[in-house]
Amino acid sequence: MPELVITKENRGEHHGRYVARFDGVEAEGEITFTKRGPDIIGADHTGVPDPMAGQGVAKALLDFMLTDARDNGFRIIPICPYVRKQYARHPEWADLFTTAPGEAPKPL
Template structure:
């Protein structure tokens, strides 16, 4: 059994936009989860992308988990416009404190 490389998630702030970026050792491409900031207390999760090389590694979920943790730390709610974030939020009722459907 081989261990999967760890997913490293970082955040890049771009004024009214932002993105969580997933990187993995040995994979040149990166995954991203983009957000739009509506206000200091509300963001929209717009889009999640994981390249083929990251599919099945947990990279997309790691980015959503980073978004959830960031929302809790900074006190904002998330509108899950992205189908992946919406689907994950329905599987994780414990995120209800930061998800706005």
């Protein structure tokens, strides 16, 4: 199995994404985000295309984002249903999120 490489790409001042790629595979998995404040991002959408499905890509992307949040001192608004669902299963991540586990994000 080719190595999964995850990077963070900023797109302008307020948007970006975490991107997962396998060597030799054209498709990319991603979690898109929007900077909502100096220390807050909204995890907007998680997408994993069919050629990458079933290989743990979404979980690897989420783990990368959580590590980035810990390392860089920001918190996450769990807007994306996948991120919200995983957070509900892992209340120990509460210090990284702006809501309680299982709680819907507050309107922006």
